[in-house]
Amino acid sequence: MTPTEKLLTLSKCYCALRGISERTASGRIFRDSRxxxxxxxxxxxxxxxxxxxxxxxxxxxxxxxxxxxxxERPTPAREGV
Known part of the structure; x- marks a missing residue:
């Protein structure tokens, strides 16, 4: 799976789980909805x-x-905090 495929797969899954649009997720992640x-x-x-x-x-x-x-899931940054 390419990095692009990983990003788009996570975006699609996350948005479905949270009931939000990809524009909303993009804005939260990148501070740019596009x-x-x-x-x-x-x-x-x-x-x-x-x-x-x-x-x-x-x-x-x-x-x-x-x-x-x-x-592969990165270790969450907030673990151990």
């Missing part, structure tokens, strides 16, 4: 932005919901 749509339509983001998004998803994933099996 980033996820841009990636969906062939755009790209930096590695730093990808890593920040992965950490954001991990930190904000609903506790009672499983993380997608095909994607």
């Amino acid at each position: 980033v996820i749509l841009r990636v969906k339509t062939g755009g790209s983001i930096t590695i730093k932005s990808f890593e920040r998004a992965m950490t954001w998803f991990s930190d904000n994933w609903p506790e009672n919901q499983p993380w997608p099996d095909a994607i």
Whole structure:
């Protein structure tokens, strides 16, 4: 699975679990509601932005919901705090 596929899979799953739009999630993650749509339509983001998004998803994933099996989960930043 490519980084783009990972990002879009997490976005789709997270939005479905939370009942929000991808624009809303994109705004929360990137402070820009258009980033996820841009990636969906062939755009790209930096590695730093990808890593920040992965950490954001991990930190904000609903506790009672499983993380997608095909994607390695980063250690949540708030663990041990």
